[in-house]
Amino acid sequence: xxxxxxxxxxxxxxxxxxxxxxxxxxxxxxxxxxxxxVGLVGESGSGKSTVVQAVLRSLGPPGxxxxxxxxxDGQDLxxxxxxxxxxxxxxxxxxVLQSALDSLSPVRRVGDQLGDTxxxxxxxxxxxxxxxxxxxxxxxxxxxxxxGLLDAxxxxxxxxxxQRVVLAAALALTPxxxxxxxxxxALDVLVERQILRRVLALQRELGFAVLFITHDLPLLRxxxxxxxxxxxxxLVEVADQAALAHGGQHPYTQxxxxxxxxAPAPRRLDRTRPPVLSVSGLSKAFRRPDGTRVDAAAGxxxxxxxGEAVALVGGSGSGKSTVxxxxxxxxxxxxxxxxxxxxxxxxxxxxxxxxxxxxxxFQDPYASLNPVHTLLHAVGRPxxxxxxxxxxxxRDRAAALLEVVGLTPAEDFLDRHPHACSGGQRQRVAxxxxxxxxxxVLIADEPTSMLxxxxxxxxxxxxxxxxxERGLALLFITHDLVSARALxxxxxxxxxxxxxxxxxxxxxxxxxxxxxxxxxxxxxxxGWSRQVEEPxx
Amino acid sequence: xxxxxAIWDGIWQHPGARLGVLLVGAFVAVATVGPWxxxxxLAFVATPLQPPSWQHWLGTTGQGQDVLAQTVCGxxxxxxxxxxxxxxxxxxxxxxxxxxxxxGGPFDDAASLAINVTLVLPGLPLMVVLAAxxxxxxxxxxxxxxxxxxxxxxxxxxxxxxxxxxxxxVHAAIVAGESPVRIVAVExxxxxxxxxxxxxxxxxxxxIGAQVGLEFLGLGDVGAVTWGTNLYWATNDAAxxxxxxxxxxxxxxxxxxxxxxxxxxxxxxxxxxNPRLRSERLWQALLGSSLATRDxxxxxxxxxxxxx
Numbered sequence: 001x002x003x004x005x006x007x008x009x010x011x012x013x014x015x016x017x018x019x020x021x022x023x024x025x026x027x028x029x030x031x032x033x034x035x036x037x038v039g040l041v042g043e044s045g046s047g048k049s050t051v052v053q054a055v056l057r058s059l060g061p062p063g064x065x066x067x068x069x070x071x072x073d074g075q076d077l078x079x080x081x082x083x084x085x086x087x088x089x090x091x092x093x094x095x096v097l098q099s100a101l102d103s104l105s106p107v108r109r110v111g112d113q114l115g116d117t118x119x120x121x122x123x124x125x126x127x128x129x130x131x132x133x134x135x136x137x138x139x140x141x142x143x144x145x146x147x148g149l150l151d152a153x154x155x156x157x158x159x160x161x162x163q164r165v166v167l168a169a170a171l172a173l174t175p176x177x178x179x180x181x182x183x184x185x186a187l188d189v190l191v192e193r194q195i196l197r198r199v200l201a202l203q204r205e206l207g208f209a210v211l212f213i214t215h216d217l218p219l220l221r222x223x224x225x226x227x228x229x230x231x232x233x234x235l236v237e238v239a240d241q242a243a244l245a246h247g248g249q250h251p252y253t254q255x256x257x258x259x260x261x262x263a264p265a266p267r268r269l270d271r272t273r274p275p276v277l278s279v280s281g282l283s284k285a286f287r288r289p290d291g292t293r294v295d296a297a298a299g300x301x302x303x304x305x306x307g308e309a310v311a312l313v314g315g316s317g318s319g320k321s322t323v324x325x326x327x328x329x330x331x332x333x334x335x336x337x338x339x340x341x342x343x344x345x346x347x348x349x350x351x352x353x354x355x356x357x358x359x360x361x362f363q364d365p366y367a368s369l370n371p372v373h374t375l376l377h378a379v380g381r382p383x384x385x386x387x388x389x390x391x392x393x394x395r396d397r398a399a400a401l402l403e404v405v406g407l408t409p410a411e412d413f414l415d416r417h418p419h420a421c422s423g424g425q426r427q428r429v430a431x432x433x434x435x436x437x438x439x440x441v442l443i444a445d446e447p448t449s450m451l452x453x454x455x456x457x458x459x460x461x462x463x464x465x466x467x468x469e470r471g472l473a474l475l476f477i478t479h480d481l482v483s484a485r486a487l488x489x490x491x492x493x494x495x496x497x498x499x500x501x502x503x504x505x506x507x508x509x510x511x512x513x514x515x516x517x518x519x520x521x522x523x524x525x526x527g528w529s530r531q532v533e534e535p536x537x
Numbered sequence: 538x539x540x541x542x543a544i545w546d547g548i549w550q551h552p553g554a555r556l557g558v559l560l561v562g563a564f565v566a567v568a569t570v571g572p573w574x575x576x577x578x579l580a581f582v583a584t585p586l587q588p589p590s591w592q593h594w595l596g597t598t599g600q601g602q603d604v605l606a607q608t609v610c611g612x613x614x615x616x617x618x619x620x621x622x623x624x625x626x627x628x629x630x631x632x633x634x635x636x637x638x639x640x641g642g643p644f645d646d647a648a649s650l651a652i653n654v655t656l657v658l659p660g661l662p663l664m665v666v667l668a669a670x671x672x673x674x675x676x677x678x679x680x681x682x683x684x685x686x687x688x689x690x691x692x693x694x695x696x697x698x699x700x701x702x703x704x705x706x707v708h709a710a711i712v713a714g715e716s717p718v719r720i721v722a723v724e725x726x727x728x729x730x731x732x733x734x735x736x737x738x739x740x741x742x743x744x745i746g747a748q749v750g751l752e753f754l755g756l757g758d759v760g761a762v763t764w765g766t767n768l769y770w771a772t773n774d775a776a777x778x779x780x781x782x783x784x785x786x787x788x789x790x791x792x793x794x795x796x797x798x799x800x801x802x803x804x805x806x807x808x809x810x811n812p813r814l815r816s817e818r819l820w821q822a823l824l825g826s827s828l829a830t831r832d833x834x835x836x837x838x839x840x841x842x843x844x845x
Binding site for chain 2: 014021053054057058059060061063064065066067078079328329330350352355356358359360362363364367368369370371372373381382385386430433437
């Protein structure tokens with residue numbers, strides 16, 4: 001497009017650890033032209049965020065730049081002094097970070113925080129509060145927010161609105177480059193789409209260049225000019241739009257693009273027998289601090305047969321995780337019934353037997369295993385607690401369970417601590433722990449949402465295999481219709497604590513009837529560019 | 538037990554904490570074997586209030602007793618009571634605070650009430666009144682210090698437990714049917730090992746000071762030889778008026794050095810709780826202070842990655 005705005009040459013970044021220097025970025029070179037949209041894509045740990053922090057010189061200790069150049073408009077930022085850096089930061093290049101919740105101070109009003117940015121860099125505005133406020137209102141309008149929100153507190157805004165405020169702050173000084181560091185990861189798919197659409201419109205209007213960091217290559221696929229793909233601190237490929245359309249050159253790029261294409265096998269289920277789990281009228285309300293009532297679950301009903309997988313799909317805040325916790329008895333329900341083989345569980349305190357029959361695999365593999373205990377403890381304790389085997393047998397039984405979930409040779413894993421395992425391995429351990437109880441019902445609460453794309457398929461296939469081989473009844477909680485379609489026999493869509501649509505997986509995805517389902521399907525299935533290019537409704 | 542190992546490494550790799558370990562270790566060694574090496578601390582051995590000499594290295598007290606023997610023999614009961622108080626305070630605090638934080642509900646309400654009431658009671662007067670009322674002796678001192686000292690610990694551990702209660706591994710233990718006591722003891726508290734260690738050290742330092750203070754006021758068993766009673770007899774015998782510094786300086790120095798040593802050890806434990814402290818120290822050592830500016834990412838082209 002234009003001339004080269006940012007040129008990263010052979011950049012090397014390391015981290016100082018007790019064992020010496022560990023290189024996290026090994027010789028990355030990348031150009032961003034003026035007005036261009038460049039994606040930087042990689043899985044967690046690939047070094048993509050480190051590159052950007054080093055480029056903006058915002059990386060703190062123990063990070064250290066060990067070589068290379070970062071040329072911005074011809075000036076080398078690696079050798080630039082504090083004065084030059086202060087002139088560069090925000091005025092020339094600004095950044096939108098992942099968590100809008102952390103980017104805004106909770107104790108100051110939105111308008112004051114925007115005003116600070118202006119006052120720090122513009123002497124005229126610093127002396128004139130009225131003009132500053134007018135400019136802030138202008139900025140909010142730019143990101144489709146009501147200027148009345150200037151006096152709002154950050155906690156009064158939704159996640160998407162907060163991210164728009166952060167975007168407005170990034171636009172404040174009309175920089176030439178805006179860096180987006182996973183700006184939508186914490187948001188819902190629908191909000192994510194709105195924000196990306198707004199960014200693209202603003203880019204066309206104002207002409208800044210964008211460096212967009214994400215682990216989600218399909219998100220960018222059709223809107224970027226070029227994509228740089230990183231793995232293990234190195235650049236594996238820089239693909240332009242045309243190359244991406246053909247799936248990329250490097251096998252890793254192809255994996256990142258294609259690993260979501262899951263093909264479900266057609267299955268026949270015997271639903272004449274009574275369901276193992278039958279939930280009806282399940283309700284739970286929470287109170288917000290200001291006293292208003294939120295119905296996290298309002299009269300939810302569902303049925304689950306042996307050997308069947310049912311997906312509970314919805315955006316964040318739809319109440320799907322609350323339903324999982326209610327069924328697992330981690331939260332007391334306000335009303336309703338949870339019948340296991342016809343017996344209502346909610347009328348009594350959970351017995352050991354009740355606990356054994358309903359097990360849960362949690363969302364975050366990094367939080368679901370106790371960091372101080374070995375995997376043997378994680379998998380072995382439930383075996384002992386429920387008297388499934390004796391103390392002498394526990395090691396063999398735990399090893400057998402790890403083999404089942406694909407951690408081989410299991411002997412190598414038993415004495416490890418969780419920190420010596422990858423996220424995917426941890427999630428397999430969590431599944432093995434749930435299986436140890438020999439449950440009838442397995443609730444998987446977003447088991448793949450924290451995992452990188454390349455690992456998701458493995459976990460989904462494992463769950464499908466367990467369902468088929470062991471006749472487990474699987475309740476699969478997810479926000480992702482694609483994996484729901486791949487794994488589940490039936491899909492229930494939740495919104496505002498209610499089931500708004502349910503049916504066979506294929507029918508729900510191919511012929512959605514409720515408007516909310518239609519939106520989810522559109523977000524999941526259609527190409528991004530078509531959504532983005534459409535004029536906003 | 539990787540937890541203990543990590544805490545020990547954190548202490549030993551910190552130069553200050555290592556000095557603290559050596560200091561405290563030296564005093565513990567003296568307290569263990571010392572009493573067999575010196576004479577009877579209560580025996581009348583020479584003219585009272587003699588300054589240090591070759592016969593009596595640290596001089597004699599107003600009762601004509603050997604100050605070195607008293608200082609060495611006083612270390613043992615003082616350190617034992619302090620250690621016992623530290624341990625009890627942490628155990629009680631961990632159980633009450635851990636269960637209150639984990640269970641919530643009525644148990645938490647009751648425990649929090651007890652904690653808060655204990656915290657608002659004025660500690661020093663209560664200690665003095667209780668110690669005066671109970672029969673003098675180490676067991677009473679222990680009881681008084683535990684009673685007035687457990688609440689702060691319980692509150693800290695309750696807060697730390699609250700932050701762990703909603704972790705998924707705790708949920709997993711609930712779903713697996715584990716009992717509340719086991720979840721607190723096996724799943725939650727081991728994650729707070731460095732906090733518990735720091736609490737133990739802090740409580741022990743406090744216990745040494747409080748115990749010596751109570752005994753100095755004559756509220757301990759004045760017939761026994763402890764650091765506190767040493768100081769009590771020194772003032773009773775008008776050591777300050779006569780300028781007999783050697784009767785109280787050795788004991789005072791002992792109290793100060795043990796407290797100083799334990800505090801140094803706590804710095805090492807602190808780095809374990811907050812790894813950022815350690816990495817910053819390493820980072821500055823590697824790059825040199827000239828590059829350690831906060832304003833920008835350090836640039837060090839001479840650094841090469843470590844192999845392996």
